[in-house]
Every structure is written in structure tokens, then in C-alpha cells.
Amino acid sequence: MLESSMFSRGPWVLALLVLSACGEKKQELAPEPLPPAAGNAWCERVAAGPAGTAPNVLALSEAHALVRFFSTMAGSGADEALVASLLGTNVDWEAAVSTYAQELASACALEADPQPLPAARIVQMGAVAVIHPGTGELALPPSAQAVAIELRGLPAAPGLEQALARAIAVASTQPVARLPSQVHFYKGMMDEWESEFEKEYANDITQRTLAAFEPAGSRELPVALLTSTTLAPAAARFALDLRLAGRAWIFGEPITTAVAEARWSPVGGRGLVIRTEVLTDEQGPVPDFVEADRSLVDGLEARLGELPGLGAPPAVDRSLPAVRPMLRKRVPTTRTTPRDDSLGVARANLITMHGALRRFFPYFHVVGDSIDERLQETLLEVEKQPMTRARHLQLHQRFIEAIRDGHGLIGAPDIPIAGYLPVMLEDVGGEPVVRRSMLRNIKPGDTLVSIGERPMSEWLADEYSRVSAATPGWRFTRASRQLIELPARTVFGVRTPEGTVYFEEINPVSRETMSAFGSAPSVRETGRLGDLGAPDIAYLNLTTEVMQDFQSFQQGLVDAQGARGLVVDMRGYPGGLGDHSVALQRLIPTMFKSPRFRIPTWHGPDLRDTTEFQHTVEPGGTPSFHGPIALLVGPQAISAAENLSMTLVGANRVRVVGRRTAGTNGNITRLRLQGGFWVIYTGMEVLYPDGSTFHGVGVVPEVEVVPTLEDLAAERDPELLKAIELLKSSE
Numbered sequence: 001m002l003e004s005s006m007f008s009r010g011p012w013v014l015a016l017l018v019l020s021a022c023g024e025k026k027q028e029l030a031p032e033p034l035p036p037a038a039g040n041a042w043c044e045r046v047a048a049g050p051a052g053t054a055p056n057v058l059a060l061s062e063a064h065a066l067v068r069f070f071s072t073m074a075g076s077g078a079d080e081a082l083v084a085s086l087l088g089t090n091v092d093w094e095a096a097v098s099t100y101a102q103e104l105a106s107a108c109a110l111e112a113d114p115q116p117l118p119a120a121r122i123v124q125m126g127a128v129a130v131i132h133p134g135t136g137e138l139a140l141p142p143s144a145q146a147v148a149i150e151l152r153g154l155p156a157a158p159g160l161e162q163a164l165a166r167a168i169a170v171a172s173t174q175p176v177a178r179l180p181s182q183v184h185f186y187k188g189m190m191d192e193w194e195s196e197f198e199k200e201y202a203n204d205i206t207q208r209t210l211a212a213f214e215p216a217g218s219r220e221l222p223v224a225l226l227t228s229t230t231l232a233p234a235a236a237r238f239a240l241d242l243r244l245a246g247r248a249w250i251f252g253e254p255i256t257t258a259v260a261e262a263r264w265s266p267v268g269g270r271g272l273v274i275r276t277e278v279l280t281d282e283q284g285p286v287p288d289f290v291e292a293d294r295s296l297v298d299g300l301e302a303r304l305g306e307l308p309g310l311g312a313p314p315a316v317d318r319s320l321p322a323v324r325p326m327l328r329k330r331v332p333t334t335r336t337t338p339r340d341d342s343l344g345v346a347r348a349n350l351i352t353m354h355g356a357l358r359r360f361f362p363y364f365h366v367v368g369d370s371i372d373e374r375l376q377e378t379l380l381e382v383e384k385q386p387m388t389r390a391r392h393l394q395l396h397q398r399f400i401e402a403i404r405d406g407h408g409l410i411g412a413p414d415i416p417i418a419g420y421l422p423v424m425l426e427d428v429g430g431e432p433v434v435r436r437s438m439l440r441n442i443k444p445g446d447t448l449v450s451i452g453e454r455p456m457s458e459w460l461a462d463e464y465s466r467v468s469a470a471t472p473g474w475r476f477t478r479a480s481r482q483l484i485e486l487p488a489r490t491v492f493g494v495r496t497p498e499g500t501v502y503f504e505e506i507n508p509v510s511r512e513t514m515s516a517f518g519s520a521p522s523v524r525e526t527g528r529l530g531d532l533g534a535p536d537i538a539y540l541n542l543t544t545e546v547m548q549d550f551q552s553f554q555q556g557l558v559d560a561q562g563a564r565g566l567v568v569d570m571r572g573y574p575g576g577l578g579d580h581s582v583a584l585q586r587l588i589p590t591m592f593k594s595p596r597f598r599i600p601t602w603h604g605p606d607l608r609d610t611t612e613f614q615h616t617v618e619p620g621g622t623p624s625f626h627g628p629i630a631l632l633v634g635p636q637a638i639s640a641a642e643n644l645s646m647t648l649v650g651a652n653r654v655r656v657v658g659r660r661t662a663g664t665n666g667n668i669t670r671l672r673l674q675g676g677f678w679v680i681y682t683g684m685e686v687l688y689p690d691g692s693t694f695h696g697v698g699v700v701p702e703v704e705v706v707p708t709l710e711d712l713a714a715e716r717d718p719e720l721l722k723a724i725e726l727l728k729s730s731e
Contacts, residue, residue: 042258043108047232049156051112052266056093063265065355070276070605071106072325087344107274115155128304133163145308146222147171156232164238169216176213178241181277183604188683189360192672194332227252236260255290285322345675362685367404374402397466406664408468409680419508421484427476445713450493470696473635474662497713518545520572526556538563543572550578557623565727571634586624592651598685629654630723638662645699650689656701658719663698
């Protein structure tokens with residue numbers, strides 16, 4: 001598991017409201033109190049919006065992401081509901097919306113309403129101008145002494161919020177403050193797995209305040225809002241904004257606050273209304289219901305006749321607590337979802353990944369955007385039964401390949417392997433050639449040409465279709481690491497450098513043995529390079545297999561004192577080095593800057609910005625090295641290795657030798673999936689210190705050196721030899 005930040009440590013009650021007489025001499029009977037908005041009973045009081053235009057699966061992904069990350073039941077419970085809605089051989093996606101919503105207290109499934117927003121109009125009823133909000137501008141008749149705004153029957157159509165703002169504007173000379181609300185805040189996607197590693201990502205509940213309704217009228221007129229039991233969410237929110245601000249009376253039916261806190265997310269001819277905020281001011285959450293000030297049972301005309309002389313409405317009764325579900329900060333967990341290889345899990349996981357990446361993956365502008373097509377492709381593959389555990393995993397891998405992220409990885413810890421093939425492989429002409437080996441019969445320079453009865457070219461092509469990578473070099477590296485994971489004793493076809501092909505049955509070695517062997521291209525110890533004819537040149541191998549703690553790094557610098565040059569080998573992964581900034585302070589003698597980091601940040605479901613930071617670091621500490629440095633890099637270098645390397649490059653401190661790195665840096669984050677699966681991806685964008693693109697580019701060598709078959713057979717390190725040559729020729 002790979003992880004890096006700037007110099008990270010390494011891989012990985014019921015509210016019964018009494019109607020006030022509102023200053024009238026005649027006491028009115030209060031309407032019968034509404035029941036509490038428990039579960040999704042509030043669904044009967046919300047109006048639907050228009051049908052969707054996006055393909056159903058993409059629309060469901062968007063709706064599910066709203067529920068999972070931004071609703072009052074944010075979290076994996078939404079995933080479980082999604083699984084239940086997607087079971088069976090075939091899926092009716094619109095019917096699935098209803099099944100899904102039945103499990104959710106935060107959402108309602110409704111038939112879409114095709115009614116568009118009508119044209120705005122004004123009807124004069126005595127001294128009251130009744131505004132029917134809609135498209136177009138409004139002009140009050142000069143004789144109007146009060147305004148009633150008709151909210152009944154308004155569709156949850158695009159443009160409704162703006163139409164309502166225009167309606168109150170023409171009756172106002174002063175701004176009308178709107179209710180603040182609590183929403184989910186995300187600085188990146190929260191890592192959903194408890195971890196010892198420090199993370200840059202955070203989530204919380206934050207307050208959002210919308211801009212006031214601006215005035216556009218010549219007179220401040222009394223206002224009444226005409227309400228019905230069912231309202232569009234924007235109309236319900238508008239009513240609460242004006243009523244709690246003391247700007248308008250409510251004539252008609254009570255307002256259900258849950259409706260005002262919801263939004264419409266269409267899926268074909270149906271859709272979901274999802275609660276994504278909680279209206280909360282300095283007194284706390286707004287009551288679950290705000291009662292109407294006047295009933296319309298005696299008729300609208302009689303009631304409107306009272307409006308010009310009513311004055312301002314009284315304060316809303318806030319004495320009873322709100323009991324509807326509130327937003328809760330999310331926390332990671334170590335709980336693994338039970339193993340489940342059903343079709344419902346396969347579909348739900350693909351949709352969950354798609355929705356999460358749409359919100360939080362930072363590199364679409366670099367790698368291109370093909371996840372919509374890939375989601376539809378992989379969902380079609382789900383229909384091809386049977387759904388085995390391995391096939392389930394492969395479909396997930398195929399989906400994540402589309403993001404071209406070197407960290408992109410699907411995990412299924414209950415898929416066992418017998419062990420490992422203890423070799424380190426390099427890509428030579430598109431074939432896997434052994435660079436290091438601990439086997440007697442498979443030697444450096446040998447090429448693996450088949451696995452079992454399958455040609456290696458065919459195996460690689462299949463694996464490449466499921467490997468997420470930002471560069472070709474890392475694609476091969478990841479595929480080769482999959483190749484050496486063995487499910488059982490395995491026969492490999494092997495071709496010697498001379499062209500002889502033979503077959504070798506391999507008994508897998510243990511994880512411990514493979515860990516000791518390592519995956520770095522070189523496990524040469526740190527020290528002087530006298531055996532290579534360069535005793536005046538020092539060598540620091542930063543890979544974990546060699547440098548297991550910071551003390552080893554310090555000792556290497558002590559040994560390098562007086563050397564004419566230093567080779568820093570960063571072709572592996574610096575898991576033991578610790579805080580990279582401390583190491584870099586010993587190698588860069590001037591003030592330097594870190595890479596630039598950008599984290600997608602959401603203040604509720606609609607407002608996205610970016611948290612960006614960069615560190616300036618002072619040099620210092622002993623021992624240190626101020627002479628010329630050659631930096632060795634290669635396609636196995638990723639994440640923390642690249643973070644260190646790109647800082648050295650950005651400081652113009654090194655000459656770079658080798659091959660392009662993986663082009664993947666930035667802290668990982670992990671998304672829990674159903675069925676015991678999880679997915680890892682990069683959650684932040686990282687740029688070079690000067691702001692140039694890094695992802696998919698990587699650290700590009702000044703001098704490219706590609707090992708040949710002959711180099712590997714002779715166990716020769718051509719990258720190191722070239723670095724020595726450069727340092728010897730430097731003045």
C-alpha cells in the first residue's frame with residue numbers, strides 16, 4: 001500500500017406547535033398537528049422535479065454519492081441499501097430507485113414531474129397582488145398594498161429558486177437574511193479505514209450561509225406565503241427563510257422542515273429527494289414543522305383581505321426540540337463488510353466507486369474522463385454469470401483502470417495466494433526479464449515466456465486491461481508484481497539469453513521470504529564505489545530493503561564526507577527513511593520548496609474549491625552533503641519515492657539518470673465497498689514546485705538508461721555506471 005504526502009513516512013419529540021392568535025382578536029383553532037418526520041414520512045409532503053436526461057446508471061451514481069457523502073445518513077449504510085436494490089439477474093433501474101429509498105430515512109423516491117416552471121404573473125385580488133412565481137420579470141401594480149406569493153403547485157423545476165428570489169425582491173426595500181444550515185464538509189475524501197498513518201484528509205459538519213434575498217422594490221410591503229401540504233424543496237426553504245426572518249406570514253398549511261432541507265436528484269422517469277442539510281440558526285435546529293399563521297379553510301380572498309393590516313408576524317415557537325435526523329461527522333472504521341459475491345454487490349460497488357471518484361478524484365483534467373463509459377461497460381459484464389470471487393475482483397479492477405492512477409488498487413483480503421515467485425522483473429522489449437533472482441534455475445537475464453499453458457504476451461495483455469497506471473513503466477511494474485503472486489505451484493516457461501526455452505515448476509516462497517528479497521532493482525549496500533572503479537564516489541541506496549531507518553541515512557552521509565560526488569539511488573521505495581524533509585535538508589544546501597499539493601474540498605454538495613499548500617524548507621542539520629549528486633530513478637519509483645525525487649529536481653540539486661518514474665504522487669485514500677472489497681486511489685493533486693504537471697509525467701531523467709538483456713544477464717547495473725560516469729566528468 002502506497003502513501004505519500006509532503007515527506008510522508010511511507011507505504012502505507014414530536015414537535016406539537018400551537019398556532020398563535022397572531023395579534024387577532026378572534027382565536028382560531030390550530031390545524032391538527034402533523035406527526036413527527038420520523039423515517040421518511042416527510043416524503044408525502046415533497047414535490048418531485050423533472051425527469052433526468054443522463055443514463056440511469058450514471059444518474060443513480062450521482063444520487064447515491066449525494067446520499068453516501070452528504071445526506072443525514074452518510075456512510076456505508078447507503079451502500080447496503082444500494083445492494084438490496086440491485087439484486088437479481090436483470091435490473092429495472094427506475095424500480096431500483098424505489099427499493100433503494102425504502103431503506104433510507106434521508107431520501108424519498110418519487111415519480112418525476114414533467115411540469116416546467118411557468119411564466120411569472122401577477123393577479124390582483126383587492127389590495128393584494130398575488131405573485132405566481134415563474135420565468136420572466138415582475139412589476140407590481142402601484143395600487144398593491146400587500147403581496148401574496150403563491151407556492152402551491154410550483155414544480156421542483158430548474159430556475160425555481162431564482163423565480164422566488166424575484167418574487168420577494170419586488171416587495172422589498174431591505175435585504176432578507178436567509179437561514180444558515182449545517183452541511184457535510186470534506187477536505188478530500190475521508191480515508192474510511194482506520195490507519196496509523198497521518199492523513200491530509202478531513203471531514204466535519206460546517207455551517208453554510210446563503211446570500212440574502214436582495215431587494216428590488218420601491219416599497220416594503222406586507223407578505224404572505226400561500227402554502228399547501230406538498231411543496232417543492234426550494235419553495236419550502238423559501239417559506240422558512242422568510243418566516244423565521246419575520247418577513248412573511250404563512251397562509252395555508254404547515255411547512256415540513258425536512259422538505260426544505262432536501263434536493264431532487266432524478267433517475268430516468270423517477271428520482272430521489274435527498275436531505276443534504278439541516279437548517280440551524282443561533283437558537284439551534286429549526287423545528288421539524290413550522291405551523292401556518294392562518295388557515296385558508298374560509299377561502300383565500302377573505303384571508304388576503306386581512307393581510308395589508310397585519311404588520312409583522314410574531315416569532316416562531318422554538319420551545320420544542322427537533323427530532324428529525326441530524327448530520328453526523330463520519331469516522332473511519334476497521335470493520336470489514338461480510339463476504340458477498342452477489343450481482344447486487346458487484347453493481348453497487350461499481351456505482352459507489354464511480355460516484356466517489358466523480359466527487360473526489362483530482363486528476364480527470366490530466367488523464368481524461370472515461371469513467372462513465374467504463375461504468376456502463378463493467379455493469380454489462382456483471383450480467384454474464386456466474387459471478388465468482390475472482391471475476392468480481394477483475395471487474396472492479398477493470399473499472400479502476402480507467403482513472404490511470406498508479407495508486408488505483410482494488411483489495412479483497414480474503415482471496416488467498418500460496419506465495420511468491422522470488423524474482424524482480426524488468427521490461428525489456430515488452431517482455432518480463434529477470435533482473436534479480438533467489439532461485440537456482442531462473443537467473444538474471446532469463447525471460448518468462450509463459451505461465452502455465454498461457455503465453456506471457458497474452459497474460460500481460462489481459463492484465464494490462466485491469467492495471468491502473470499513469471505511465472507505461474508503472475503499468476508493467478504492477479503487472480509483474482501480480483505475476484509473481486502465485487495461487488499454487490506454477491510452471492513457467494523460461495527463455496535463456498541464448499534462446500533456449502525450458503519449463504520450471506516453482507514452489508511459492510513465503511511473504512516473509514519475499515519481503516526480505518524485496519522488489520527494488522538494486523539492493524546494493526550504501527558505501528563507496530571502489531569495486532566499480534570509483535572509490536571517490538559515494539552511494540546512498542534509499543530503498544527500504546537497504547535503508548531501514550534514518551540512522552542508516554546519516555551514517556551514509558558520514559561515509560560520503562570528502563567524496564567528489566554522491567549517487568542517490570531512488571529506484572525503490574523509501575519506506576524506512578522517515579520524514580523526507582529532514583533527509584532533504586541534508587542534501588539541499590539552500591532554501592527549497594516542496595511540491596504543490598491540491599486537495600478537492602466540498603462545503604456541502606454544491607460548493608467545491610481546492611485547498612492548496614506548499615512548504616518552504618530551510619536547509620540544515622549534520623551530517624550533510626554539498627557536492628554534486630546523481631539521482632537514479634526508474635519505473636518502480638512511485639509516490640513517496642517520487643515526492644523526494646521531484647523535490648530534489650525542483651531545487652535543481654541533481655542530475656537525473658535512469659528511466660521515467662511512475663508519475664503518481666499524493667496521499668492515498670481508501671473507500672470501503674460491500675462484499676469485503678475496498679479501493680485505494682490518489683486523493684490529492686501534486687504538482688512540481690514550479691506548478692507544472694507531475695501526474696503521468698513523473699521524474700524524467702536527463703540521461704535515459706534502459707537496461708538491456710545483456711546487462712541483466714551479466715548482472716550489470718547500467719544506470720549506476722552512467723551515474724558514475726557523469727560524476728567523474730563533473731567539475
